């Protein structure tokens with residue numbers, strides 16, 4: 523593997539234990555001001571030092587993340603549809619590789635929509651993005667999206683999507699946890715990372731994390747189950763304990779409760795800063 527690509531991948535997935543805690547805050551690219559992510563810098567700032575990498579769009583990166591903080595960036599480069607639009611699967615590549623290099627991205631992320639109306643376009647987008655990104659040694663994370671019309675999150679569907687993403691050259695795949703997740707991981711020749719999905723009770727989200735790791739996932743790219751928690755910092759630290767320290771659910775949940783009692787971490791003031799971007 524190309525040195526630069528391998529080095530960038532090592533910023534995302536720790537080469538010592540093969541694990542990753544990615545913090546996903548890209549939701550606004552199709553959901554707008556999602557609950558608890560209304561003012562991105564307030565959500566992101568307290569969590570930054572606990573994630574291995576940050577997944578987001580260029581707009582939120584430029585305006586809401588301190589460039590002096592050395593967090594590796596996984597830049598979402600696909601989009602083009604919104605939650606109120608006609609078809610969520612109708613995405614294109616919206617951010618160039620040149621821009622990703624300017625922003626010092628360690629990896630690029632885009633969604634594929636297997637089985638949806640625009641399946642073909644999204645897969646061709648993935649192939650083309652891998653071609654362009656590999657030219658500069660940048661790895662690509664494929665996100666197996668399950669849009670409004672794609673409610674299937676079973677083993678068969680997710681194995682199919684993950685495998686196709688890897689066949690098109692994705693260097694990592696992000697998907698959802700499902701029953702028999704070992705099959706999804708074992709039939710995908712690149713690292714598989716799970717999204718958290720909609721908000722669950724904290725203990726359930728830790729169970730999800732634990733089960734995914736036990737089934738062979740390389741880590742999490744988690745959003746809502748961290749920053750929609752009343753206690754985001756304790757939550758990300760508990761998730762980290764499972765991913766990086768092999769904690770079981772009981773131990774991670776105890777850590778969560780202990781940290782919750784230390785001090786409140788949820789920011790209260792909602793003020794949008796006006797940061798100069800250019």
Ligand code: 5RP
Pocket residue numbers: 546547548549577633665667717718719720743744745746747
């Ligand atoms: C949407 C995404 C999100 O980043 C992903 O869903 C992760 O966030 P969450 O843990 O909230 O599901 O890629 O396509």
